[in-house]
Amino acid sequence: MELTEAVPRIGAGRKNRKVNVGHTERNASLMGGAALAITGIKALAGRRLLPGLAMMVAGGMFLYRGKTGYCGLYEAMGVDTSGPAPGGVLIETFVTINRTPQQVYEFWRNLENLPSFMRHLESVKVTGENTSLWKARGPAGVPVEWDAEMVADYPGQLILWHSIGEAALPNEGTVEFREAPGDRGTEVKVSIRYYPPGGAPGKAAAKLTHAVTGAQIEEDLKRLKQILETGETATAERTNNHERP
């Protein structure tokens, strides 16, 4: 089946991915940065060389952060205070797997395989031709469940799904499989967008969203790669007693 541009692509919405500092914080950064830089210059004028330079550097960093909304330190620490974009929270991750697109697709298409590499999932059960029941590990062992529907299925190329009905954590996702150049296997791109619920009933689901981060999905994809390439997941544990759940 030919993949056309009409297929909705998750992730096209949020363009400025470099913003990871929230609004209030950006304004504070601008003001504080300017103040620091000026104090630094004053210190320099007063021949206090090192503190003056340090303040100017730090001030410059805050000014840049306030102006652009991007903080290198935050990125290095994996912190993002810019909050959810209007269209929910988007997570995009990539991995290259040394198998053909068809092989990777087939493993993924059998949705019941997903919990073998996605740590936050307890089980996925196929309930109909295009529907499935997803069960995630919630906080304090309380499971969070939702039904999902596959809305596009292009063998060897793309799978698109979204939650249906009264989902505790409304979400949608795509996984794309592209042949990498020169026998390098398959480039897998996963995009997941979820809509954090408000209010008390959504509390468990909201907590769950802390478990679904870019870093975690990236680890999931590494496990998928390990399973498909080596037939097992890597562990440095010494004995079964220490094995993680």
Place this chain on the structure above:
Amino acid sequence: MKAVVWHGKHNVQVDRVPDPQILNPRDAIIRVTLSGICGSDLHLYNGIVPTMKEGDILGHEFMGVVVELGSGVTNFSKGDRVVVPFPISCGDCWYCKQGLWSLCDNSNPNSFMLEKLYGDTGAGIFGYSHLYGGYAGGQAEYVRVPYADVGLHKVPEELSDEQVLFLTDIFPTGYQAAENCSIRDGDTVAVWGCGPVGLLAMKSAQHLGATNVIGIDRFPERLEMAKRHCDAEVINYEEQDVAEVLHHMTGGRGPDACIDAVGTEAHGSGMEAAYDMVKQTLRLESDRPIALRQLIRACRKGGTVSIPGVYSGFVDKMPMGAVFAKGLTLRAGQTHVHRYLDPLLKLIAQGAIDTSFIITHRMALEEAPAGYRLFNEKKDGCIKIVLNPRLASGASA
């Protein structure tokens, strides 16, 4: 079982720990018969490599006998006598398939740490910090070997443990360092550091056709070994100006290739060495590239700088101008041990290269703490220590 356990900087002890178990289908358990202390273990001992945790089992140069196999390992049997490459490699990812075994994509469960530091991960390594996976090492009675179907290599009965042990790391490491020099007839190869890797790099360079080999160190016993066993000319950097002597020895051209078998804890003399020592101590610089700077300045135009010595972070004052102006080629990296096992085992079996000459101390596993101290302080002419779990304490030679 007994194992050599890291408890902190300058503190290793022999502890009783639980025996390892088969956890994955491709695992094997090896009863260790001989295990080396590597120069790079001293970086752990000296607290230079981050992410070590109290309780970590050390050792990545070991061999032994297969005692247990996972259901997925069909090409080995219990009782097989094997050497184990120090990088843990899956054999299935694109890198392993390209022969770049030490860059394996799959074997490091803590790959996110290296990705944060370096932009991508390398293979897991036995007993070499949590950056490299947090795997238990082989300075122990038993060790679990993942991906055993590609991570074990049988050795013939007629060769002794001491003859084949160094296939696990330092022989391939010295050999790869020499191979990276693209040696041609007439070449002079200078090797900084006459420790085990440096010595085996000299042997390998000669085997690969180098006309002259020069060894640089400060310890007389190491320089003596380079002279006697590797047919090298030697320079004691504490007594002579290395750059000047090399200049004279090569008709003013400089060595065609220079090998840094020193790495991150280089010693030197004078202001430059003091500068790096202070910066490394204050954690303003993670590595001391004293030898590396010298290599780059000494190397002839268009020559190769080959770096088997371990670096883990950032270095200061790299003479990048010299790299550029002289058109140098820099080659570095962990050793792709798996790819050298067959060819180098052949060289040992034929008697073309003997690597056991570097062993200066044979100790029981229990004596490891004393061994680490001795090796770190370079006392008693210590060049290479091998630990034998079956040897009774006090019976060492």
